[in-house]
Amino acid sequence: MKRYLVLIAYEPGDWEHVDEDTRQEVFTAHRAFEAHVAEHGEKVAGAALGDADTATTLRGPERTVTDGPFVESVEQVGGYYDVRLPDLDTAIAAARLLPASYTVEIRPVVGVEGYDEA
Amino acid sequence: MxxxxxxxxxxxxxxxxxxxxxxxxxxxxxxxxxxxxxxxxxxxxxxxxxxxxxxxxxxxxxxxxxxxxxxxxxxxxxxxxxxxxxxxxxxxxxxxxxxxxxxxxxxxxxxxxxxxxxxxxxxxxxxxxxxxxxxxxxxxxxVRVTLAVRPDEAVLRALLALVLLQHSRRDARVGADGSLVLLPDQDRSRWHRGEVDEAVRVLAGLGPSADLLTESYRLQALIAAEHALAPAAADTRWDRICAAYDALARVSPSPMVRLAAAVAVAERDDPAAGLAALDGLDAELPGSHRLPAVRGELLARLGDDRAAIAALDEAIRLCGNEVERAHLIERRDGLASD
Structure with missing residues (x-):
């Protein structure tokens, strides 16, 4: 099994403006994703995140605290799943089940030698 | 894993x-x-x-x-x-x-x-x-290795036909001095006949495909096959090539396809028709030497040497490849000395 972080990006503010039907479609898509993950592996964690305008960033040797995310862009990370799946194709198949309005990035989670013992 | x-x-x-x-x-x-x-x-x-x-x-x-x-x-x-x-x-x-x-x-x-x-x-x-x-x-x-394990895959068969036809001309496209030899001037006896024949056989077994990529390869191969099967440049069936380009422009529209189609129209009808078909391409092919090169050639055929030289000058300025550049310079100098 490999472990992947599935990062979800969408345009901020989208969620407040969607109607009830669309909300239900999004929920259905996430349930399909979770079912696919459960069938082929397991979900370690997952959550939706507050909009990027609620983010706080620490940067530089002075640990300067600033308002906003790492990078300002049209699409912002709005949620994630941490999953264990057999391979990238399974992860891609799962990610295809998420709402088509998302941009989804799949990142392998790596162990850091000398730090992780498990 | x-x-x-x-x-x-x-x-x-x-x-x-x-x-x-x-x-x-x-x-x-x-x-x-x-x-x-x-x-x-x-x-x-x-x-x-x-x-x-x-x-x-x-x-x-x-x-x-x-x-x-x-x-x-x-x-x-x-x-x-x-x-x-x-x-x-x-x-x-x-x-x-x-x-x-x-x-x-x-x-x-x-x-x-x-x-x-x-x-x-x-x-x-x-x-x-x-x-x-x-x-x-x-x-x-x-392509052959993959086809050997997926022999019925239309996209691979169409691609095999296309690459075989393009590849069959490799020995004829560069002159003894390393200069570029354009298709009409190529010595057709130097085309690899075995590859052409194989491609034509593959194409004969391929009907139109609903898949855009497959159909794009197939149509490009059909165009290449028309060239490959013409005994001499003058025998080229430009009517069929124009029809294939029209179909290709629907399947995979691009400025380069339109440019190639305009050349085919010039050959089928006359240079003026080809020039008319170039209209509107300038905005879509900025910085390309191929558009002014084609325009210059068509203007030269119409006898408008001054406009042809201006277009070829622009093509020479934009062309980054030595071999093609040498060809364009030779064409321009030929007009300028008339």
């Missing part, structure tokens, strides 16, 4: 028949060939990384030769191949045949990857072009 080391295949391609795939050490079954091709041509790899990996691991081409094909220094190519292998291991790209639903789209990526490698051999370079055209033959082998 753990980083599984991909086997290195050695392929013995017979230009007249199917490719024979030999395994090293000798126990690879056909499914393994398909797995390996699909792993190297995974859409999660960049197209240039994928084509290099496929040539290296599937066809067994040396890193030095792949570097020459893609016009990059050998260490750059070695790093590119290493990066590809690392991504396969780190991202968990599997050594498997995907589900039946996904296979057609994955095989389209294989076709695109092979075609990218093939066209690299014909990309203008400063090195000796003939040598690189021979390396493009390695991409033809990649």
């Amino acid at each position: 753990a980083a599984r080391k991909a086997p290195l295949l050695v392929v013995d391609a017979d230009p007249e028949g199917g490719a024979g795939v030999m395994a090293d050490p000798g126990d690879l079954v056909e499914d393994d060939v398909l797995r390996l091709v699909l792993m190297c041509c995974h859409p999660a790899l960049g197209p240039e990384v994928a084509s290099a990996l496929a040539l290296r691991l599937v066809v067994g081409v040396s890193t030095a030769d792949i570097a020459r094909l893609f016009l990059v220094p050998e260490p750059t190519m070695a790093a590119r191949i290493t990066r590809g292998k690392k991504k396969i291991a780190a991202a968990g790209i599997p050594f498997t045949v995907p589900a039946a639903d996904d296979l057609p789209s994955r095989l389209r990526v294989v076709a695109q990857t092979a075609y990218l490698a093939f066209t690299a051999g014909y990309a203008p370079g400063s090195g000796p072009d003939l040598l690189r055209a021979d390396l493009a033959g390695e991409a033809v082998r990649l």
Whole structure:
């Protein structure tokens, strides 16, 4: 099994403006994703995140605290799943089940030698 | 999945028949060939990384030769191949045949990857072009290897016909002095007849396809076949070529297709009709030397030498390739001295 972080990006503010039907479609898509993950592996964690305008960033040797995310862009990370799946194709198949309005990035989670013992 | 080391295949391609795939050490079954091709041509790899990996691991081409094909220094190519292998291991790209639903789209990526490698051999370079055209033959082998395990795949058959027809002209397109020889001026006896015949046989078994990529390859192959089958340039069936370009423009619209179609219209009708067909292309092909080169040629045929020279001057200014540039300069100087 490999472990992947599935990062979800969408345009901020989208969620407040969607109607009830669309909300239900999004929920259905996430349930399909979770079912696919459960069938082929397991979900370690997952959550939706507050909009990027609620983010706080620490940067530089002075640990300067600033308002906003790492990078300002049209699409912002709005949620994630941490999953264990057999391979990238399974992860891609799962990610295809998420709402088509998302941009989804799949990142392998790596162990850091000398730090992780498990 | 753990980083599984991909086997290195050695392929013995017979230009007249199917490719024979030999395994090293000798126990690879056909499914393994398909797995390996699909792993190297995974859409999660960049197209240039994928084509290099496929040539290296599937066809067994040396890193030095792949570097020459893609016009990059050998260490750059070695790093590119290493990066590809690392991504396969780190991202968990599997050594498997995907589900039946996904296979057609994955095989389209294989076709695109092979075609990218093939066209690299014909990309203008400063090195000796003939040598690189021979390396493009390695991409033809990649298509054959994949076809050997998926013989009914229309996208691969259409691509095989297309690359065979383009490749069959390799010896005739460069003159003894290294200059570019355009299609109408090529010595047709130097075209590889066996490759043309094979491509025509493959094309005969292919009907129109609903898949856009397959149909685009098929139509381009049909156009190339019209050239290949004309006994002399004057015998070319431009009416059929124009019809194929019209169909191609619907399947895969692009300014380069429109430019090629305009040339065909000029040949079928007259230079004025060709010039009219160039209208509106300037905005879509900014910075391309090919548009003013075609315009200059058509103006010259209409007898408007002054406008032709101006267009050729622009083409010469924009052209980055030595061989093509030399050809344009020769054409302009011929007009200027009249």
